[in-house]
Amino acid sequence: MITSTTGPQPADFADVRATNLAVVLRFVREHAPCSRADIAASTGLNKATVSSLVADLIDRRLVRETGLTENRVGRPATMLVLDGSPYAAIGVEINVDFVSAVATDLAGERLLTWRRAFSGGDSVNQGIAGVGAIIRRVVGRMAKEERQVLGLAVAVPGLVDVQGTVRIAPNLGWRDADIGGDLTKALRDPGFPIQVDNDANLAALAEQRFGAHAGASDLIYLTGEVGVGAGVILDGRLRRGRLGFSGEIGHVQLDPDGPACHCGRRGCLEAMAGIGAVLGKDPSQAEIQMEVEESVRLARAGDPATLATLESVGHSLGKGVSALVNLLDPEVVILGGYYVPLAPWLLPAVHEEVRDRVIASGSGGCQVVASTLGHDAAALGGAARVLDSVDSGRLPRVP
Amino acid sequence: MITSTTGPQPADFADVRATNLAVVLRFVREHAPCSRADIAASTGLNKATVSSLVADLIDRRLVRETGLTENRVGRPATMLVLDGSPYAAIGVEINVDFVSAVATDLAGERLLTWRRAFSGGDSVNQGIAGVGAIIRRVVGRMAKEERQVLGLAVAVPGLVDVQGTVRIAPNLGWRDADIGGDLTKALRDPGFPIQVDNDANLAALAEQRFGAHAGASDLIYLTGEVGVGAGVILDGRLRRGRLGFSGEIGHVQLDPDGPACHCGRRGCLEAMAGIGAVLGKDPSQAEIQMEVEESVRLARAGDPATLATLESVGHSLGKGVSALVNLLDPEVVILGGYYVPLAPWLLPAVHEEVRDRVIASGSGGCQVVASTLGHDAAALGGAARVLDSVDSGRLPRVP
Incomplete structure (x- = not known):
């Protein structure tokens, strides 16, 4: 089998082995329980190589043998599943009014979900101090469970460049902030990598790996x-x-x-369909979570003013969603964050706009739904990004 | 070298050979003049295999030897370049007021560029008859030059599904039309494949392969x-x-x-920045090309009303472009079609809006420019798509 790239081939044997370990790990993730013979048959690697790779993954406690065997001609095969009991992946979301933290094991099972009220503070330094304290407690909990942290990814609502520097997070008031470096210092070189990414990007990764x-x-x-942002x-x-x-x-x-937007213009999607539009006030002056809960209570009770507001916000949101669907033709648009509890009242208007405005007949079959991952999608996506790193070959050393 | 896919491997030897032929062809396209040894070194294929593949490509007249040799230790090497003199790729654009046709050789050099006024006709059948007649003349010209047509791709302004069926082309009034099948019949099974795609998609492929x-x-x-559409x-x-x-x-x-849009709503990008907004009239009532030329003449002469119209259209266009840049963060947005001759008067307002509205500082370095491919970008993109097919392994048989 040759590759179709015309560039130079990886020459380093260690690289090839790391790549092959990741191939086998991903295969076990997707097909467990499975045998060494299954892996060899599907990956094209020979059986001796597969046995050696599996032994390595077992040493690293990423994969383990189960007692199960498969009925087949010849010797019964020992079946393999993901292990990962000694590991954790951590995701953290920093937002305007809260910090969320999620930890999962290697298989993506949640080990911990925390959410704390938080005000970004008046400076990046204050923010980092607060977030650092929360992360230290999560890491401490994982240590108690004798889990090694594979990595941490932090979600921030703003422009994050590909190096992980937060260029602008307008709603936090942050600019050109090296959050990853600052947190590494605050955690005193914790020995695991820290990545930073946009909140919508990480939430999209969570949906792709764990969502409905x-x-x-x-x-x-x-x-x-x-704010309102998209992960594509x-x-x-x-x-x-x-x-x-x-x-x-x-x-x-x-x-x-x-209506006026804090960016200085009028009628932006954020001004007409962000959470401030739901609450009818500048969100920096609001106890957002409490007030959203109150809106849900009022909507349930049939309060006409609340229902009218949510319908109007739904129509504005539907215009934005329609633009996305027309431009990118996705299978699904998933509404997250505070849209989730409000979805029963927002979605009818959103669906109406999408039906009217999407050029493809039947909206091209695109669905618009509320996230089933709850308010922690971006934090969970941080953990997903850590697992993605492991799956693409950044494996932990033998413990 | 193993692949990182976990799926089944291609088992068919003929497939592997076709893939390898395409790998070598692409390498020659990108690196010509080059030697057989260069190909072997970069692709990882062994020298005997490369010699056999090159012999096959020479038989097919896709590659030829030049007299050039390279100074190196050992024997001087015969250098290889693309041949393709016996072949042509054809692209055709069907639009509301014109049909364009472009033919290129295998290297992408233009052999022919035609443009004819055209009114889509009152039905798909009339449209197909008119376009079929033009294609027959292009094919006839290629036959005179003793070139075999590798394929034809047709650009249509509308929704084209992945099978090539035109689902809706609102400005042509076409719906659920199998243009590829209809043209194959009109051309009486011409012996080359006919693909159909969206005009903006094909123009984007042309820019990617041939543009500035x-x-x-x-x-x-x-x-x-x-209409206004995007290729992404x-x-x-x-x-x-x-x-x-x-x-x-x-x-x-x-x-x-x-202003009212023909879709029934008001203030759509197409109503505010489409060519109808430039001409100040329903484009179905206009001799568009002539009237655009008149606008250019008036703008050059400093006519205040024309300049004001173009500035206003430029601002609307700039809002649309800003939305694209904020959502997709591209390196460049290329304005095509009638925007090209109008660009000197549109671009200042477009740039102003992009500067103001794009969140990333300095617009993230994104450039907004007029196409250098002229009015034929979509037709040229049709030819590019045919060349893409060849490059990915759909090679012509030995002549």
């Missing part, structure tokens, strides 16, 4: 926080754009005569 | 015809969406109180 539409090739996640998965991969700045849909102008 | 920003990984092409290249590949319907940006609403 896991595995969808073309999926868009829309954050419903103080096309042809099976997150599309970050050239610098990593894709997904900024919050300031698409729906109506030049609309 | 050829090779850009993240590139958006915007058609400036009666991200991470080096055309992103069609799930059904092939991506790029529909024409009915993004810029202003709910804006």
Whole structure:
């Protein structure tokens, strides 16, 4: 088998072995329980190589043997499954009014889900101090469970470049902040890698791996926080754009005569369908989570003013969603964050706009749904990104 | 070298050979003049295999030897370049007011560029008859030059599904039309494959292969015809969406109180920045090309009303472009079609809006430029798509 790239081949034997270990690990993730013979048959690697790779993965406690055997001609085969009991992947979301933390094991099972009220602080330093304290407690908990942390990924609502520097997070007031470096210092070189990414991007990765539409090739996640941003998965991969700045849909102008936006213009999607529009006030002056819960209570009770507001927000949101569907033709658009509890009242208007505005007949079959991952999608996506790193070959050393 | 896919391997020897032939052909396209040893060194194929593959490509007249040799230790090597003199790739664009045809050789050199006024006719049948007659003349010309046609790709302004069926081409009035099948019949089974694709998609492929920003990984092409559509290249590949319907940006609403759009709403991008907005009339009532030339003449002469119109169209276009840049973070947005002759008067306002509205500082370095491929980008893109097919292994038989 030859590759179709015309560039130079990887010459380093260690690289080839790391790549092959990752191939086998991914195969076990997707097909467990499976035998060494299954792996050899499907990957094209020979049996002796597979046995050696599996032994290595067992040493690293990434894979383990089960007592199960498969009925087949010849000797019964020992079956393999993911292990990973000594490991954890951590994701953290920093947002305007809260910090979330999620830890999962290697298989993606949740070990911990925390959420704390948080005000970004008046400076990056204050923010880092607060977030660092929370991360230390998560890491401490994992240590108690005798789990090694494979990595940490932090979600931030703003432009994060491909190196992980936060270029602008307008709603946090952060600019050109090396959050990864700052957290590494605050945690005193914790011995695991720290990545930083946009919140919508990480939430989209969470949906792709864990959500109700896991595995969808073309999926868009829309954050419903103080800001509105999109995570764009096309042809099976997150599309970050050239610098990593894709997904900024919050300031698409729906109506030049609309309500004032904090960006200085009028009628931006964020001003008409962000959480401030639901609450009818500047979100920096609100106890957002409590007030959203109150809106849900009022909507359930049939309060006419609340229902009218949610319908109007739904129509604005539907215009933004329609633009995304027309431009990118996804299988599904997933509404996250505070849109999730509000979805029963937002979705009818969203669906109406999408039905009317999408050019393809039947909206091209595109669904618009609320996230089933709850408010922690971006934090969970941080853990997903750590697992993605492991799956692409950044394996932990033998413990 | 193993692959990182976990799926089954291609078992068919003929497939592997076709893949390898394409690998060598692409290498020669990108690195000519080059030697057999260069190919072996870079692709990882052994020298005997490369010699056999090159012999096959020479038999097919896709590659030829030159007299050139390279100074190196040992025997001087015979150098290889693309041949392709016996072949042609044809692209045709059907639009509301014209049909364009372009033919290129295997290296992409233009052999022929035609443009004819055309009114889509009152039905698909009339349209096909008119376009079929033009294609027959192009094919006849290629036959005179003793060139075998490798394939034909037809650009249509509308939703084209991944099977090539035109689902809706609103400005042509076509719906659920199997243009490829109809043309195959009209041409009486011409013996080459006919593909159908969206005009913006094909124009984006032309820019990627032949334009001033050829090779850009993240590139958006915007058609400036009666309709406005986008061709989206991200991470080096055309992103069609799930059904092939991506790029529909024409009915993004810029202003709910804006001018009426033929879609029934008000203030769509197409109504505010399509060619009808430039001409100030329903484009179905216009001699578009002549009237655009008149606008250019008036703008050159400093006519205040024309300059004001173009400035206003430029601002609307700039809002649409800003939304694309914020959402997709491309390296370049290329304005095509009638925007090209109008660009000197549109671009200042477009640039102003992009500077103001793009969240990333310095617009993330994104450039907005007029196409250098002229009015034939979509037709040229048809030829590019045929060459793409050859490059991915659909090779002509030995003549």
